[in-house]
Amino acid sequence: xxxxxxxxxxxxxxxxxxxxxxxxxxxxxxxxxxxxxxxxxxxxxxxxxxxxxxxxxxxxxxxxxxxxxxxxxx
Amino acid sequence: xxxxxxxxxxxxxxxxxxxxxxxxxxxxxxxxxxxxxxxxxxxxxxxxxxxxxxxxxxxxxxxxxxxxxxxxxxxxxxxxxxxxxxxxxxxxxxxxxxxxxxxxxxxxxxxxxxxxxxxxxxxxxxxxxxxxxxxxxxxxxxxxxxxxxxxxxxxxxxxxxxxxxxxxxxxxxxxxxxxxxxxxxxxxxxxxxxxxxxxxxxxxxxxxxxxxxxxxxxxxxxxxxxxxxxxxxxxxxxxxxxxxxxxxxxxxxxxxxxxxxxxxxxxxxxxxxxxxxxxxxxxxxxxxxxxxxxxxxxxxxxxxxxxxxxxxxxxxxxxxxxxxxxxxxxxxxxxxxxxxxxxxxxxxxxxxxxxxxxxxxxxxxxxxxxxxxxxxxxxxxxxxxxxxxxxxxxxxxxxxxxxxxxxxxxxxxxxxxxxxx
Numbered sequence: 001x002x003x004x005x006x007x008x009x010x011x012x013x014x015x016x017x018x019x020x021x022x023x024x025x026x027x028x029x030x031x032x033x034x035x036x037x038x039x040x041x042x043x044x045x046x047x048x049x050x051x052x053x054x055x056x057x058x059x060x061x062x063x064x065x066x067x068x069x070x071x072x073x074x
Numbered sequence: 075x076x077x078x079x080x081x082x083x084x085x086x087x088x089x090x091x092x093x094x095x096x097x098x099x100x101x102x103x104x105x106x107x108x109x110x111x112x113x114x115x116x117x118x119x120x121x122x123x124x125x126x127x128x129x130x131x132x133x134x135x136x137x138x139x140x141x142x143x144x145x146x147x148x149x150x151x152x153x154x155x156x157x158x159x160x161x162x163x164x165x166x167x168x169x170x171x172x173x174x175x176x177x178x179x180x181x182x183x184x185x186x187x188x189x190x191x192x193x194x195x196x197x198x199x200x201x202x203x204x205x206x207x208x209x210x211x212x213x214x215x216x217x218x219x220x221x222x223x224x225x226x227x228x229x230x231x232x233x234x235x236x237x238x239x240x241x242x243x244x245x246x247x248x249x250x251x252x253x254x255x256x257x258x259x260x261x262x263x264x265x266x267x268x269x270x271x272x273x274x275x276x277x278x279x280x281x282x283x284x285x286x287x288x289x290x291x292x293x294x295x296x297x298x299x300x301x302x303x304x305x306x307x308x309x310x311x312x313x314x315x316x317x318x319x320x321x322x323x324x325x326x327x328x329x330x331x332x333x334x335x336x337x338x339x340x341x342x343x344x345x346x347x348x349x350x351x352x353x354x355x356x357x358x359x360x361x362x363x364x365x366x367x368x369x370x371x372x373x374x375x376x377x378x379x380x381x382x383x384x385x386x387x388x389x390x391x392x393x394x395x396x397x398x399x400x401x402x403x404x405x406x407x408x409x410x411x412x413x414x415x416x417x418x419x420x421x422x423x424x425x426x427x428x429x430x431x432x433x434x435x436x437x438x439x440x441x442x443x444x445x446x447x448x449x450x451x452x453x454x455x456x457x458x459x460x461x462x463x464x465x466x467x468x469x470x471x472x473x474x475x476x477x478x479x480x481x482x483x484x485x486x487x488x489x490x491x492x493x494x495x
Contacts, residue, residue, distance in 0.1 A: 038369060049473075059383035
């Protein structure tokens with residue numbers, strides 16, 4: 001049980017460290033990364049569904065959406 | 075579920091390891107350095123306008139207004155407009171001002187039963203203006219602030235936020251954000267549970283609209299309110315891994331305090347007595363999310379997301395989603411998606427007539443129950459060069475989704491998003 005907890009804590013840290021080891025892609029090579037559907041955030045068309053999910057579910061946050069507050073939800 | 079959680083994280087690590095590039099020597103970096111940019115002064119001017127409209131319809135049979143039983147039928151029509159202004163100066167600073175205004179109209183069948191007779195108002199409106207301003211310097215550092223308001227007849231919220239983002243060499247970006255919501259909940263109780271007035275010669279009446287008026291000396295008195303505050307700190311690190319793959323990790327820390335119940339939620343105890351929902355005065359949430367987006371070949375994109383969530387009310391949740399935009403042409407794509415969600419119950423939740431008089435906190439709101447949900451649907455994205463029909467309409471999105479919970483709640487949502495340039 002303790003081992004699992006430790007792995008759960010270490011894994012995100014390893015993830016961040018691994019990400020930081022990657023290198024820069026030149027601007028002219030970013031045509032695919034700059035595609036509207038490759039963005040690392042929610043698109044405007046997803047805003048309403050994120051709202052209703054935060055009302056109907058106990059969890060929220062870590063997705064660029066609401067974390068609570070601003071309405072009669074959790 | 076823990077194994078699934080660890081497996082997903084492990085897969086992320088393996089994928090990143092497989093795709094990451096090696097660092098080029100410094101000499102190559104110098105050889106490829108481009109000439110310094112020339113900066114142009116440009117006053118703030120309208121760059122784009124976004125209009126988003128959606129229609130949401132829901133059915134279910136576990137409304138918290140009626141203590142975990144009864145209709146959850148809801149409709150919501152939401153419309154929002156956002157104007158983005160950008161500008162720059164000779165020192166290489168880029169400015170961005172975003173103003174927004176949203177308007178929702180909703181109906182909730184269960185609201186009728188705030189009054190025991192079923193005569194309360196079932197519809198309402200919400201208005202939410204917003205403004206944010208940010209500056210990015212030539213080194214890739216962005217600083218921004220924002221202010222937001224949301225108002226409906228029984229709930230008002232004012233929020234402020236500040237954010238800081240810095241581009242890191244090697245295609246990374248670290249961003250942080252702090253936000254604070256200051257909310258006011260109007261204490262509209264179920265008609266049979268309105269507290270007795272403390273002064274004499276006062277009569278309390280709850281109208282069909284759910285509003286309460288006081289006779290006698292309190293004729294003009296307003297319905298009292300309670301405060302609810304939410305503070306959030308977020309850290310996000312995103313990284314370009316290669317020409318077709320990028321990922322991010324986000325960690326939020328959320329603290330809430332104040333009146334976290336809703337006054338019109340009933341709870342029926344096992345002895346048959348009825349009470350107003352009573353939840354603790356504080357809540358702490360800790361969600362962490364991972365995104366990994368991959369452009370596979372020339373036509374397919376994989377958008378994946380996983381979130382682990384835990385709070386001090388006893389809820390642990392896992393969310394995983396995958397969306398696969400398929401490019402029929404370079405400016406037209408179709409995107410099927412699927413999202414799975416699972417949570418454990420809050421220790422303060424129990425169904426209708428299950429809580430006992432010994433419970434200090436109690437709720438029959440099924441958002442705090444144990445359940446699984448599925449959300450699936452399809453979206454289309456259209457963004458032809460030169461605009462749609464050669465107009466200022468530069469892109470259009472339509473997205474439909476169907477949502478089901480194991481609590482028997484189900485809903486449908488359709489959203490239209492238009493961008494004008």
